[in-house]
Amino acid sequence: MFQWSDEHEMIREAVKRFVDDEIRPHVDELEHGDLPPYDILRKLFATFGMDAMAREGFKKRIERERAIEAGEAVPESGSSGGGDGGGMSLIPIIELCRVCPGMVTAMGVSMGLTSAAIMSKGTIAQKERWAVDLLTMDKIGAWAITEPGSGSDAFGSMRSTARRDGDEYILNGSKTFITNGPYADTTVFICKLDDGETPPDQRKVLSFVLDRGMAGFEQSKPLRKMGMHSSPTGELFLDDVRVGRDRLIGETEDLPAGGRDGAKATFQQERSGVAAMALGIIEECLQLSVQYAKDRVQFGKPIGEFQLIQDKLARMEVARLNVQNLVFRTMEMGAAGVNMTLAEASAMKLYSARAATEVALEAVQLFGGNGYMSEFRVEQLARDAKVLQIYAGTDEIQITAIAKDLLRA
Numbered sequence: 001m002f003q004w005s006d007e008h009e010m011i012r013e014a015v016k017r018f019v020d021d022e023i024r025p026h027v028d029e030l031e032h033g034d035l036p037p038y039d040i041l042r043k044l045f046a047t048f049g050m051d052a053m054a055r056e057g058f059k060k061r062i063e064r065e066r067a068i069e070a071g072e073a074v075p076e077s078g079s080s081g082g083g084d085g086g087g088m089s090l091i092p093i094i095e096l097c098r099v100c101p102g103m104v105t106a107m108g109v110s111m112g113l114t115s116a117a118i119m120s121k122g123t124i125a126q127k128e129r130w131a132v133d134l135l136t137m138d139k140i141g142a143w144a145i146t147e148p149g150s151g152s153d154a155f156g157s158m159r160s161t162a163r164r165d166g167d168e169y170i171l172n173g174s175k176t177f178i179t180n181g182p183y184a185d186t187t188v189f190i191c192k193l194d195d196g197e198t199p200p201d202q203r204k205v206l207s208f209v210l211d212r213g214m215a216g217f218e219q220s221k222p223l224r225k226m227g228m229h230s231s232p233t234g235e236l237f238l239d240d241v242r243v244g245r246d247r248l249i250g251e252t253e254d255l256p257a258g259g260r261d262g263a264k265a266t267f268q269q270e271r272s273g274v275a276a277m278a279l280g281i282i283e284e285c286l287q288l289s290v291q292y293a294k295d296r297v298q299f300g301k302p303i304g305e306f307q308l309i310q311d312k313l314a315r316m317e318v319a320r321l322n323v324q325n326l327v328f329r330t331m332e333m334g335a336a337g338v339n340m341t342l343a344e345a346s347a348m349k350l351y352s353a354r355a356a357t358e359v360a361l362e363a364v365q366l367f368g369g370n371g372y373m374s375e376f377r378v379e380q381l382a383r384d385a386k387v388l389q390i391y392a393g394t395d396e397i398q399i400t401a402i403a404k405d406l407l408r409a
Contacts, residue, residue: 002332005087015092018044019098022044044092054136097280101228113143115131117188118131118134140183141180141185142236152397168242168245171191173238182219189208189236218236220236223235227380228384275327275352278353279327281356282316282355282356290304293313309366323356329348343402343404346397349398357385357389
């Protein structure tokens with residue numbers, strides 16, 4: 001049975017102290033968009049040695065890949081399991097999400113999705129050129145797939161194109177709802193190959209790495225949103241951006257698994273990580289609600305003595321236990337070296353996202369009029385939680401993925 005170990009709890013307390021000292025005092029600035037989250041995230045990495053560990057892990061992986069490329073015999077990598085299943089990396093996600101879930105989104109897209117796209121399909125040279133700085137948060141990354149005319153139908157409605165021009169490509173198109181878009185140093189731009197013959201729905205999907213400031217590449221100012229204000233989101237515009245083959249991930253149009261499969265694998269990673277984010281939101285809402293139920297007096301007694309309030313608190317605790325078990329399931333599979341299927345990741349995201357949103361809204365209801373005021377914080381968590389049901393595939397998309405897997409059996 002998986003549970004938090006003594007070592008996990010020690011790390012968790014240390015991260016909580018960092019959050020209390022370095023993030024809580026700046027919540028208003030982060031919420032109002034006056035303070036981008038990146039310097040605080042870099043300080044988090046430096047404080048806990050996450051940047052040094054990322055560099056060391058990257059170095060070992062590249063050494064191994066070079067040895068394999070040279071035809072040398074190398075021992076099996078550690079991907080077969082063991083360790084704590086990623087618990088140490090999940091703890092900062094949970095604790096950050098108790099205060100500023102948007103910071104986790106900004107961090108995850110940069111060092112997770114963007115770097116993963118390069119690390120999984122890129123050449124060694126591309127990994128050394130771009131991925132290592134993303135893994136350490138020295139540079140900020142964006143993963144650009146969503147377009148103004150496409151949401152859930154990311155590939156079918158994709159209009160962004162790459163057109164061959166000699167040994168180079170010319171990129172055109174626009175992207176929206178791109179996390180870190182306004183500030184990204186490195187952007188993975190996903191588009192379709194326009195060869196002038198293949199119908200749009202049958203075109204190859206390619207990924208290119210772009211740098212800030214390239215000619216014809218424009219990054220918008222942050223968009224105004226309902227929630228996740230500590231995660232800057234923007235639009236990208238490409239007008240005849242000329243790139244060499246060295247920026248095409250894998251430096252080939254014919255990757256073994258294809259561009260679509262690579263993007264879908266990234267979705268899988270993103271969806272399974274939502275459970276840890278949801279757990280942080282639920283834990284904070286529950287803690288705030290329990291304390292409020294003890295302190296708030298109505299009709300001559302604390303509201304926690306009323307059964308309807310007790311019902312709300314009990315349901316929040318059930319949701320917390322269930323989502324925590326999903327996180328433990330992720331850790332268990334990681335320790336065993338078992339990969340989660342897309343359907344499993346979708347089921348995890350569907351349940352945990354709904355649970356976080358429901359708990360946060362119940363917290364607002366429990367607080368009454370105070371819950372609607374920003375100073376009591378549950379309204380921020382409710383706004384932040386809602387996007388968990390939308391990004392990385394809406395609830396409806398998750399249901400479709402789960403049902404297709406069941407009906408395929």
